[in-house]
Amino acid sequence: MKKPSLTPLAQSLPASVPFVGPETQERQMGRPFVARLGANESTFGPSPKAIAAMQKAASEVWMYGDPESHDLRHALAAHHGIAPETIMVGEGIDGLLGLVVRLYVGEGDAVVTSDGAYPTFNYHVAGFGGMLHKVPYKGDLEDPDALIAKADEVGAKLIYFANPDNPMGSWHSAEVVQDMIDRLPEGCLLILDEAYVDLAPEGTAPALDTSTQNVLRMRTFSKAHGMAGARVGYAIGHPEVISGFHKVRNHFGMSRIGQDGALAALADTAWLEHIQATVAASRDRIGEIARANGLTPLPSATNFVTIDCGHDGGFARAVLSNLVAAGIFVRMPFVAPQDRCIRVSCGTNEQISAFEKALPAALAAAHENLK
Amino acid sequence: MKKPSLTPLAQSLPASVPFVGPETQERQMGRPFVARLGANESTFGPSPKAIAAMQKAASEVWMYGDPESHDLRHALAAHHGIAPETIMVGEGIDGLLGLVVRLYVGEGDAVVTSDGAYPTFNYHVAGFGGMLHKVPYKGDLEDPDALIAKADEVGAKLIYFANPDNPMGSWHSAEVVQDMIDRLPEGCLLILDEAYVDLAPEGTAPALDTSTQNVLRMRTFSKAHGMAGARVGYAIGHPEVISGFHKVRNHFGMSRIGQDGALAALADTAWLEHIQATVAASRDRIGEIARANGLTPLPSATNFVTIDCGHDGGFARAVLSNLVAAGIFVRMPFVAPQDRCIRVSCGTNEQISAFEKALPAALAAAHENLK
Numbered sequence: 001m002k003k004p005s006l007t008p009l010a011q012s013l014p015a016s017v018p019f020v021g022p023e024t025q026e027r028q029m030g031r032p033f034v035a036r037l038g039a040n041e042s043t044f045g046p047s048p049k050a051i052a053a054m055q056k057a058a059s060e061v062w063m064y065g066d067p068e069s070h071d072l073r074h075a076l077a078a079h080h081g082i083a084p085e086t087i088m089v090g091e092g093i094d095g096l097l098g099l100v101v102r103l104y105v106g107e108g109d110a111v112v113t114s115d116g117a118y119p120t121f122n123y124h125v126a127g128f129g130g131m132l133h134k135v136p137y138k139g140d141l142e143d144p145d146a147l148i149a150k151a152d153e154v155g156a157k158l159i160y161f162a163n164p165d166n167p168m169g170s171w172h173s174a175e176v177v178q179d180m181i182d183r184l185p186e187g188c189l190l191i192l193d194e195a196y197v198d199l200a201p202e203g204t205a206p207a208l209d210t211s212t213q214n215v216l217r218m219r220t221f222s223k224a225h226g227m228a229g230a231r232v233g234y235a236i237g238h239p240e241v242i243s244g245f246h247k248v249r250n251h252f253g254m255s256r257i258g259q260d261g262a263l264a265a266l267a268d269t270a271w272l273e274h275i276q277a278t279v280a281a282s283r284d285r286i287g288e289i290a291r292a293n294g295l296t297p298l299p300s301a302t303n304f305v306t307i308d309c310g311h312d313g314g315f316a317r318a319v320l321s322n323l324v325a326a327g328i329f330v331r332m333p334f335v336a337p338q339d340r341c342i343r344v345s346c347g348t349n350e351q352i353s354a355f356e357k358a359l360p361a362a363l364a365a366a367h368e369n370l371k
Numbered sequence: 372m373k374k375p376s377l378t379p380l381a382q383s384l385p386a387s388v389p390f391v392g393p394e395t396q397e398r399q400m401g402r403p404f405v406a407r408l409g410a411n412e413s414t415f416g417p418s419p420k421a422i423a424a425m426q427k428a429a430s431e432v433w434m435y436g437d438p439e440s441h442d443l444r445h446a447l448a449a450h451h452g453i454a455p456e457t458i459m460v461g462e463g464i465d466g467l468l469g470l471v472v473r474l475y476v477g478e479g480d481a482v483v484t485s486d487g488a489y490p491t492f493n494y495h496v497a498g499f500g501g502m503l504h505k506v507p508y509k510g511d512l513e514d515p516d517a518l519i520a521k522a523d524e525v526g527a528k529l530i531y532f533a534n535p536d537n538p539m540g541s542w543h544s545a546e547v548v549q550d551m552i553d554r555l556p557e558g559c560l561l562i563l564d565e566a567y568v569d570l571a572p573e574g575t576a577p578a579l580d581t582s583t584q585n586v587l588r589m590r591t592f593s594k595a596h597g598m599a600g601a602r603v604g605y606a607i608g609h610p611e612v613i614s615g616f617h618k619v620r621n622h623f624g625m626s627r628i629g630q631d632g633a634l635a636a637l638a639d640t641a642w643l644e645h646i647q648a649t650v651a652a653s654r655d656r657i658g659e660i661a662r663a664n665g666l667t668p669l670p671s672a673t674n675f676v677t678i679d680c681g682h683d684g685g686f687a688r689a690v691l692s693n694l695v696a697a698g699i700f701v702r703m704p705f706v707a708p709q710d711r712c713i714r715v716s717c718g719t720n721e722q723i724s725a726f727e728k729a730l731p732a733a734l735a736a737a738h739e740n741l742k
Contacts, residue, residue, distance in 0.1 A: 003584035004528065004560035006615060007477040015617035023437040036434065045433045054432065054628065058425035061600040061632070062416045063407065064593075066394040091462065094621050106378040120623075127619050157375065189375035213374035222435075229432040229627030244377060246386035248498050250465050252491075255626045256600030257425065261432070 009107060009129045018119040022329045034327035034358075035351035040166065040196075040304045042226035043347040044278055046261065047271035050227065053264035057257040065256035072263050076234060079266055085239040086210035089262075091253050093195055093218045093233040096245075098124045100216060100235075101158070103244045104189060105130040110154040114142045116167070116335030118193065121160045130157075137338060140298055140306075141170045144180040152185045159184070162193040164200050167333045167343050169300030171204050178206040181215055189241070190215045195233075198224035198272065199279050200301035213238040221258075223303055224275050225265040230258035279303045282346035289356045293363055304345045306333070309363075311370065313339035318369050322362035328355050380478060380500045389490040393700045405698035405729075406722035411537065411567075411675045413597035414718040415649055417632065418642035421598065424635035428628040436627035443634050447605060450637055456610040457581035460633075462624050464566055464589045464604040467616075469495045471587060471606075472529070474615045475560060476501035481525040485513045487538070487706030489564065492531045501528075508709060511669055511677075512541045515551040523556045530555070533564040535571050538704040538714050540671030542575050549577040552586055560612070561586045566604075569595035569643065570650050571672035584609040592629075594674055595646050596636040601629035650674045653717035660727045664734055675716040677704070680734075682741065684710035689740050693733035699726050 005011070022039065026032050036043065045051070069089035077084040090096040097120065105111055107129030113121060115134035125132050133154050135146040142165050151159050161180070164171035177192070184190055194217055197205050208217065217236040222228035232254070235242065265271070286305040287297035296308040309316040313336050320332050320342050332342045344355060376382070393410065397403050407414065416422070440460035448455040461467040468491065476482055478500030484492060486505035496503050504525050506517040513536050522530050532551070535542035548563070555561055565588055568576050579588065588607040593599035603625070606613065636642070657676040658668035667679040680687045684707050691703050691713050703713045715726060 001555075001583070001585060002557040004475060004558055004612070006474050007480075009477070010474045010615065010618055013618040015614055017438070017617070017622055019438075019622070021435070021438040021623075023441060024439055027441065039435055041435060042433045045430065051429050051432075054429035055426040057600070058422050058429065058628070058632070059416065061422075061425065062413045062597040064392070064410055064412060064599045065602075067388070067390075067392040068395055070394060070398065091621070091624055094623060098621060103377050103381045104375060106380070109378075184372075186373040187375055212372070214372060226433040228435045229428070231436075231624065231626050241375070243386055244381065246388070247381055247384040250462070250469060251388055251390070252392070252465060253462055253602065255602050255629060257429070257628050258626060261429070 013127060016123065018123045025324065025329065033329040035347060035354040036329045037345040037347050037351060037355060038329035038331040040223065040302065040345045041228045042223060042275065042303060043351055044226060044275055046226035047265050047268035049268045049271070050261045050265035054230070054257045054261040057260040061256055063256060064252050065254040065259050067251040069254055069259055072259050075263055075266055080208055080236070082208055082210055082236065083239070086236055086242055088235045088242045088245045089254060090233055090235065090249065092222060092231045093193060093220050094120050095231070096218060096233055096235050097121050097191070099245055099248055100191060101125055101128050101130065102248055104157045110156045111158045112147055112151045112154065112156040113160040114147065116333050116338050117142065117160060117162060118166060119334070137168070140168045140338065141165065141172065144172065144176060148180060148183050148185070151188050156185070156188050159188060159190045160193065161190060162195070164196040164204065164301035166196065166302065167306060168338060169298055169302045169304055169306045171200055171301040174203050174206040181206065181212070184214050188214065191218065192216065193218045195220045195223050196302040199276060199303050204301060208236060210236065210238055213241050216241060221262045221265055224272060226275070227258070227261055227265060230261050231255060232258040232262040279346045282352060285352055286344050286346065289359060293359050298341070304343050306341045306343045308341050311340060315366055315370060316340050316342055318366035319362050322365045323358055326358040326362060328358045384498060387494065389494045396695065396700065404700040406718060406725040407700045408716040408718050408722060408726060409700035409702040411594065411673065411716045412599045413594060413646065413674060414722055415597060415646055417597035418636050418639035420639045420642070421632045421636035425601070425628045425632040428631040432627055434627060435623050436625040436630050438622040440625055440630055443630050446634055446637055451579055451607070453579055453581055453607065454610070457607055457613055459606045459613045459616045460625060461604055461606065461620065463593060463602045464564060464591050465491050466602070467589060467604055467606050468492050468562070470616055470619055471562060472496055472499050472501065473619055475528045481527045482529045483518055483522045483525065483527040484531040485518065487704050487709050488513065488531060488533060489537060490705070508539070511539045511709065512536065512543065515543065515547060519551060519554050519556070522559050527556070527559050529560050529562055531562045531564065533566070535567040535575065535672035537567065537673065538677060539709060540669055540673045540675055540677045542571055542672040545574050545577040552577065555585050559585065562589065563587065564589045566591045566594050567673040570647060570674050575672060579607060581607065581609055584612050587612060592633045592636055595643060597646070598629070598632055598636060601632050602626060603629040603633040650717045653723060656723055657715050657717065660730060664730050669712070675714050677712045677714045679712050682711060686737055686741060687711050687713055689737035690733050693736045694729055697729040697733060699729045
């Protein structure tokens with residue numbers, strides 16, 4: 001019997017995983033991590049009010065979620081001072097990115113990103129047959145000029161740009177980003193991933209302008225709001241751009257529990273302020289630990305600190321694998337020269353202390369390797 | 372400034388909604404439904420153990436879900452007596468259907484389904500540019516012979532077939548389904564949607580056979596397990612077919628709460644038996660109410676009863692809209708002659724009593740219309 005054949009595009013795709021999950025590593029090691037500091041999750045947890053809302057929703061989960069995410073969308077609109085029609089709620093930024101690529105990128109269409117930026121975006125572009133063009137970081141920042149120039153050169157349908165950036169933690173000012181928006185090539189859509197913007201200094205995000213059809217902003221409840229496992233993100237854009245999602249989205253794809261949790265999380269502004277302060281303190285402490293070990297913490301506008309280990313990628317990979325072996329889940333940039341760094345998520349004092357305890361031996365063993 | 376342009380395929384798609392959600396109708400009416408019996412949700416709720424597991428998971432939701440759904444997949448494998456590599460956990464059957472269509476259906480590729488079967492599948496086929504070929508039901512059952520013949524005729528990549536069927540509640544025996552599997556055209560993949568199979572009589576599902584590459588079975592926690600709002604479904608198939616999902620799925624797309632809830636729900640076999648008995652009793656009661664009003668309930672292997680209203684689609688639509696206006700959320704088949712029916716989900720005695728109370732006036736008003 002002849003087996004069913006995948007589309008030519010699907011046949012050409014590898015089975016791939018943008019990130020190996022910590023649970024997979026734990027199963028391979030045969031023991032749990034001592035500290036989970038690798039996925040920029042908010043180990044401080046979501047607002048207690050969000051937890052309570054999700055616990056209440058659990059007993060009502062026999063109902064599908066509202067396919068319009070009406071209440072959450074309207075609360076977000078009020079929060080941001082924009083119209084509900086300019087917001088699309090989706091299954092995390094990952095899910096929304098997949099839909100945007102599907103809507104705009106046909107086989108062979110050009111897309112521009114930075115070399116070393118978000119692998120899941122690249123995965124989606126490959127998955128729809130897009131042609132990915134990468135420009136290098138400039139220092140440890142994404143390079144708006146290079147992104148714009150490359151998009152001009154290749155006639156890009158999309159530019160992906162994260163501000164603040166992951167994995168470097170760096171950021172541009174709102175002025176720089178607005179200038180980038182103002183210089184977008186004709187017909188090009190900028191995906192401005194602001195997953196970490198709740199943790200960035202004032203003046204990082206340009207004013208929301210839903211009158212332009214060339215920018216789609218991405219926000220999430222996975223980072224500052226501590227709800228990564230609930231899968232709630234949203235896109236902000238011109239109503240016509242937003243309406244495109246209705247052509248392809250899974251209308252009943254939202255978890256009802258996630259919808260209710262996000263609504264409560266959004267309302268608890270005191271918790272967000274608490275998290276912002278807690279994350280800032282944790283960043284400082286990770287920085288102190290890095291410096292105490294002779295390493296250089298990079299400035300961060302996120303809930304992680306990227307630490308320059310002072311040598312090449314091989315050295316940083318050795319530090320990382322030593323930390324992982326010691327039960328500390330951390331990750332690192334994939335691409336040189338950013339891969340001279342490891343990336344440590346903010347965490348509870350207990351988790352950061354575990355990192356502090358494990359780091360000296362991890363470094364010493366990596367130095368032994370160097371010899 | 373030239374706006375970004377959708378792909379030609381995306382441009383050709385309408386903004387569409389396979390189903391209008393009950394919350395949307397409630398907002399339009401300005402009041403909540405008295406009884407929510409339209410989406411085949413399990414108003415009896417999930418297992419209390421599943422609720423407890425989800426409530427516990429809510430406080431751990433700062434962590435992403437395990438991208439391998441390892442524990443759930445292994446528990447399902449043990450439950451079904453199959454290998455974990457033959458199972459893919461996904462964001463409900465809706466999400467999995469979208470991925471399967473994406474993997475197998477290129478623009479213009481032929482796909483076969485029954486006229487009046489699951490609209491969300493059709494939505495996905497249209498969304499990837501597939502050419503949908505529909506065959507009529509035979510009586511109130513899907514017609515395996517016609518599906519196979521049409522697939523042969525058009526060289527279909529996929530056949531969609533639900534057993535038990537939605538919206539009619541009808542079902543074929545395992546022998547008939549196995550015979551259909553044995554007669555599949557070369558290179559054709561049968562999507563066997565068994566969302567309701569937990570509520571069907573013994574002998575409805577053919578034995579699981581993961582050695583064939585031509586069948587993909589779809590199961591869900593949304594129906595008998597009462598977790599529609601948690602978005603957990605799974606596909607069962609040959610390991611090579613299952614591995615295709617890894618090319619395109621959102622690896623971190625599963626809700627951690629849903630994963631934990633499903634694991635607990637699966638383990639609570641006593642609750643499932645309780646639901647099976649409760650649903651059977653509720654089907655009987657809906658049938659009695661139908662007959663007491665001069666209508667004909669169709670046999671059902673699901674958690675709903677499709678009721679023949681004895682006239683044409685216009686009459687049934689009038690009955691339905693009268694019920695909706697009375698606060699009873701129900702739905703009906705879209706296509707003639709099945710649209711002579713309304714479809715009533717099983718529900719708590721209180722909800723079914725509300726339906727019982729509203730039905731006579733809804734019928735009387737529809738009869739007035741007929742005159």
